[in-house]
Amino acid sequence: MDTPTPPDTAPPTGAQAPRVSRRRLLGYAGAGVVAAGAVAVGGVAVSRDDGGSAEAGPGEAESYPFYGANQAGIVTPAQDRLHFAAFDVTTTSRAELVQLLKAWTAAAARMTQGDPAGTYGPVDGPYQAPPDDTGEAFGLPPSRLTITFGFGSSLFTDADGNDRFGLAAKRPKALIDLPHFPGDKLDALRSNGDLCIQACADDPQVAVHAIRNLARIAFGAAGVRWSQLGFGRTSSTSTAQSTPRNLFGFKDGTANLKAEHPKEVATHVWVGPGDDAKADWLAGGSYLVARRINMHIETWDRTSLQEQETIIGRNKGEGAPLSGGTEFTEPDFDMQGADDKPIISKTSHVRLAHPDQNAGVEMLRRGYNFTDGSDGLGRLNAGLFFLAYLRDPVKQYVPMQTTLARDDALSEYLQHTGSALFAIPPGITRKDAYIGQSLFEG
DSSP: OOOOOOOOOOOOOGGGSOOOOHHHHHHHHHHTOSSSOOOOOOSSOOBOTTSSBOOOOTTOOOOOOSOSSSOSSSSSOOOSEEEEEEEEEOOOOHHHHHHHHHHHHHHHHHHTTTOOSSSSOSSOSOTTSOOSSOOTTTTOOOTTOEEEEEEEGGGTBOTTOOBSSSOGGGOOTTOOOOOOOTTOOOOGGGSOOSEEEEEEESSHHHHHHHHHHHHHHTTTTEEEEEEEEEEEESSOSSTTSOOOBOTTSSBOOTTOOOTTOHHHHHHHTSOOTTSOGGGGGGTTOEEEEEEEEEEOHHHHHTSOHHHHHHHHSBOTTTOOBTTSSOTTSOOOTTOBOTTSSBSSOTTOHHHHHSGGGTTTOOOEEOOEEEEEEEOTTSOEEEEEEEEEEESOHHHHTHHHHHHHHHHOGGGGGEEEEEEEEEEEOOOOOSTTOOTTHHHHHO
């Protein structure tokens, strides 16, 4: 999709900025927004006007534009590494929350282009003050870093229904608390959150650096509730990418939506201007479902190949449906075997997750594998960190996941341990704007 080039606009003056408490001053100064509010977007960025990546020349680093009608990190070709974090807002001041979003916007715009989080960087600035960038990405290229922001339902109203920041009337109707699906064993400390940040890059150190510095900037206004590292993307968001494999060894995301199919993306991913009258600020944005899914790796590894393929509904080598063809051949769910039973089992994952079985709905997945060490019995604490962008989670995700949790044979090998839903605001096209401005000022 076309990514507008941000015009050069004058930054807001100090008189326009909300008042900030002294304890916030150091954190905001690190983002370079307190004194001037200007956003510097320099560095060695190599980008195209259409939001895709350009081929980097010798000595140049590859980066994606931060500014655009939609946030980067959604239809952007999925990078190899992830650092995801959910935050609890600790301030009660709407002005401080807005100032945090401005600071985050400034820092994200810089870091995605290979610049430090703050205006001074890790080795310059006042010698008696902490550096305004932590420094672990100093000298590294941007590594196609994208930073994507979202808002949880608890930012609008708390558990008792109180309007925390004067936003309750603008809470989208589809920004629900996801239900407890059959078989869920959710950890409250790995679920939900007021805000979220998804940092994706091809270098894990660059992704970690982004979250670390944004968390540092948030000190006094918000704190990390939970976070997740991911490696090895488990889906493709571009036709130029091959289909990756999950930790069960099968290709994952064969039928995923792709950036090169803008009509389908517009239908299933982007919130439309007429979708929700009280949440028109979200038009051009999306919803993000995040689910931490532990895999029973050792049990799966003792399962026969025949049973594995029956459970998935595809062969393990090429990823073709068991009804025949190649990876991208449409499954034939009516084909019968010699025993007069469907070739693709009625409880297979492919059948139950297919759009034909879910009223035609699709979503754009960009999840990651994770491995968080092992438990006390020596079993891998590993699985899939499921991320999916969609236009309406109530219509697209909840019915499908209800069916999968109840009927999918694969559920025997899975345990959902974390769950969250976030509204992803549209992107910004001006350097004097900030993420979420349409919510707070619209």
